[in-house]
Amino acid sequence: METTLTNGRSPRRNPTLVSVFGVAPRRIGGTEMFARELSLQLGEQGWKSVLCFLSEPTGEVRRFLDLPNVSFETLPDSTNGNREARRNLKRIIGKHAPEIVHLHFVSFLTLYPWIARLRSARKVFFTDHHSRPEGYLQRRASMWKRAAARLIGHPFTKVICVSNYGYECMSSFGLLPRNRFEMIYNGVDVSRVNANPDLAKAFRQRFSIPDERAIVTQVSWMIPEKGISDFLEMARRVNSQKQDVQFVLVGDGAHREAYMNEAAALGLGDRITFTGMIDDPFGEGVFQAADVVCQFSRWEEVFGWMIAEAMAHAKPVVATRVGGIPELIVDGASGFLVDRGDVESMAKRVLELLAGSPTGSRMGHAGRQTVQTKFNLQTNVAQLLQSYGVASEARPLGRAGLDAVDAALHIDHSTRATRAGTPVGRASDTRKAARIDPLLVLEEKS
Numbered sequence: 001m002e003t004t005l006t007n008g009r010s011p012r013r014n015p016t017l018v019s020v021f022g023v024a025p026r027r028i029g030g031t032e033m034f035a036r037e038l039s040l041q042l043g044e045q046g047w048k049s050v051l052c053f054l055s056e057p058t059g060e061v062r063r064f065l066d067l068p069n070v071s072f073e074t075l076p077d078s079t080n081g082n083r084e085a086r087r088n089l090k091r092i093i094g095k096h097a098p099e100i101v102h103l104h105f106v107s108f109l110t111l112y113p114w115i116a117r118l119r120s121a122r123k124v125f126f127t128d129h130h131s132r133p134e135g136y137l138q139r140r141a142s143m144w145k146r147a148a149a150r151l152i153g154h155p156f157t158k159v160i161c162v163s164n165y166g167y168e169c170m171s172s173f174g175l176l177p178r179n180r181f182e183m184i185y186n187g188v189d190v191s192r193v194n195a196n197p198d199l200a201k202a203f204r205q206r207f208s209i210p211d212e213r214a215i216v217t218q219v220s221w222m223i224p225e226k227g228i229s230d231f232l233e234m235a236r237r238v239n240s241q242k243q244d245v246q247f248v249l250v251g252d253g254a255h256r257e258a259y260m261n262e263a264a265a266l267g268l269g270d271r272i273t274f275t276g277m278i279d280d281p282f283g284e285g286v287f288q289a290a291d292v293v294c295q296f297s298r299w300e301e302v303f304g305w306m307i308a309e310a311m312a313h314a315k316p317v318v319a320t321r322v323g324g325i326p327e328l329i330v331d332g333a334s335g336f337l338v339d340r341g342d343v344e345s346m347a348k349r350v351l352e353l354l355a356g357s358p359t360g361s362r363m364g365h366a367g368r369q370t371v372q373t374k375f376n377l378q379t380n381v382a383q384l385l386q387s388y389g390v391a392s393e394a395r396p397l398g399r400a401g402l403d404a405v406d407a408a409l410h411i412d413h414s415t416r417a418t419r420a421g422t423p424v425g426r427a428s429d430t431r432k433a434a435r436i437d438p439l440l441v442l443e444e445k446s
Contacts, residue, residue, distance in 0.1 A: 014069075016098040017042055017388070018050040018121075020089070020112070022079040022105035025057040028064050028280040030305035031104070032057075033189045036065055037381045043069040045390050050096050054078060060279055071096070081110030093119040100388055105129050108175075113155035123157040123388065128166050131225070131323060132300040134340070138172045149175040158387055162186045163324030166302045184384055185327075186303050187377030188312040192282045195313075203285030207273050213246040214354050217290040219281060219306045220297075222253030222274075227296030227320065229262060230343050234296070236266045237347035242354060245271065250286055252277040287313035292353045292360070295319040298340050304328050308375045311335070311367030316360040318349045328375070334366040 039049035052073040073092045077085035101116035102125040113124045159181045161167035167183040220226040235247040263272045278284050293310035300323030307328050310317050317335035319325050329335035336349040353360045
């Protein structure tokens with residue numbers, strides 16, 4: 001463990017944060033960019049950052065995360081909180097003696113917070129990244145469940161919610177006092193946006209996409225909750241009216257082969273591309289090559305990281321009006337919102353954006369501005385450090401840095417759309433939904 005000298009006398013240990021992520025670091029995505037930015041800002045304050053994933057990061061991902069103040073640990077069973085996972089967490093906390101432990105992508109109902117507090121941690125944080133099932137209804141938990149959850153969650157200093165929708169879902173359960181919840185949006189590292197046209201060209205060449213075809217992309221897991229079948233049906237309808245379009249699905253998942261068969265049955269032929277997992281969508285031209293980005297989720301997305309990433313690249317987005325997504329997109333201004341499963345409207349909006357009107361460019365510019373003002377990773381991580389009680393000031397990219405990126409994206413500041421108002425409080429859309437046990441929902445991972 002690194003130490004620092006105090007007035008030339010005895011050394012003291014650097015304060016430490018252990019971040020537990022119930023995900024495998026397989027690519028440079030939103031979680032990995034968050035982990036790096038968090039570590040950078042902690043390092044500026046003299047803190048060590050221990051990043052604990054389901055598996056060890058390797059290759060390009062490890063190089064991306066490997067900063068001077070970073071240590072890596074693995075907790076293979078962190079998502080289920082079983083005995084082996086608890087034993088390993090005790091070992092990790094005993095090894096690093098952190099002042100703060102922060103839990104991500106794990107269940108709310110585990111003994112982790114008690115383990116952290118009883119070992120060394122003065123503060124324990126939990127971030128709710130969980131999307132809710134389709135048709136989820138917010139409701140207060142039963143009295144005995146609230147009592148059990150309050151006992152389990154008593155050690156939590158704060159529960160961080162990544163959208164107003166998530167905040168209302170979590171706080172409405174009555175599991176903890178409302179003042180123990182805080183909303184901090186997920187963010188995008190806008191400094192990594194690279195508008196080099198060679199990236200788009202390389203992406204087309206890599207996947208044999210002709211230059212004359214427009215590209216409509218969705219980046220997501222290949223699972224039913226992400227609306228992949230709706231994307232394929234939208235593609236069939238658009239293709240029947242406009243043949244110079246390539247539809248691209250970026251990501252992997254258990255249902256990928258089934259969706260490839262479905263695309264073949266719909267007659268999409270060589271108009272559909274399944275890329276599989278891409279290690280670094282920002283650096284490998286995914287967003288640079290896209291003309292329109294879609295996110296047709298069927299479940300209640302708690303945030304919509306890929307939407308924010310597309311908006312950071314000034315790309316127009318068509319997405320479903322579910323969960324927290326309306327907090328990212330102002331319908332008709334920074335993108336289009338459609339109802340879940342409404343493939344007719346999906347196709348209509350995509351065709352509208354491919355028609356060559358200024359709409360797509362205008363929406364892209366407005367989306368880019370929204371990311372700068374609401375979803376800037378540096379600013380939002382600085383807000384998290386303030387919640388930790390670690391001295392930090394907001395560190396936005398800076399006007400010069402933003403101007404440089406925007407110039408590459410051909411954004412004219414004089415014509416930008418004004419920032420949409422930040423929603424606060426209850427999500428505006430009302431839902432007719434089935435009654436679902438709110439405690440069970442916390443086991444679902446987005």
